[in-house]
Amino acid sequence: MADRVSEDVRSYIMRSISTTSTGPERRLGALLRGAGYRFAQNARDLPGTPDIAFRNRRKVVFVHGCFWHAHRCRKGRPPTSKTDYWNSKRTVNRSRDARVRRQLRQLGWRALTVWQCQLKDPDKVLLRVSTFLETAE
Numbered sequence: 001m002a003d004r005v006s007e008d009v010r011s012y013i014m015r016s017i018s019t020t021s022t023g024p025e026r027r028l029g030a031l032l033r034g035a036g037y038r039f040a041q042n043a044r045d046l047p048g049t050p051d052i053a054f055r056n057r058r059k060v061v062f063v064h065g066c067f068w069h070a071h072r073c074r075k076g077r078p079p080t081s082k083t084d085y086w087n088s089k090r091t092v093n094r095s096r097d098a099r100v101r102r103q104l105r106q107l108g109w110r111a112l113t114v115w116q117c118q119l120k121d122p123d124k125v126l127l128r129v130s131t132f133l134e135t136a137e
């Protein structure tokens with residue numbers, strides 16, 4: 001239960017909390033609004049509560065934190081301590097992500113994932129999202 005967490009793990013927790021409150025989701029939302037897009041945020045009626053939903057196009061965008069969703073980038077690397085603990089949490093997240101994508105596809109929705117680290121390059125993110133929206137399928 002009340003588990004003593006090492007400094008290493010604690011600093012990871014604090015970092016992930018601070019990135020949450022900085023809000024990568026909110027940053028992407030502001031970026032897209034600035035580019036003139038209209039969309040719904042936190043679409044609770046859809047599987048996985050997509051961060052951003054373009055309802056008339058049946059397309060959604062998820063913003064994933066690199067650490068929690070185990071992105072293959074520097075930020076996504078697991079901490080050196082309690083590796084099993086974190087890896088199992090991250091594995092659960094990743095399999096949930098995959099399940100949500102399948103459910104959305106079955107309902108006729110397409111999904112794009114934007115990673116937290118990619119938000120450092122807003123132009124590139126905008127290009128990815130606009131390409132995703134323009135692609136018919």
Ligand SMILES: [Zn+2]
Pocket residue numbers: 066071072073074075076115116117118
């Ligand atoms: Zn990343």
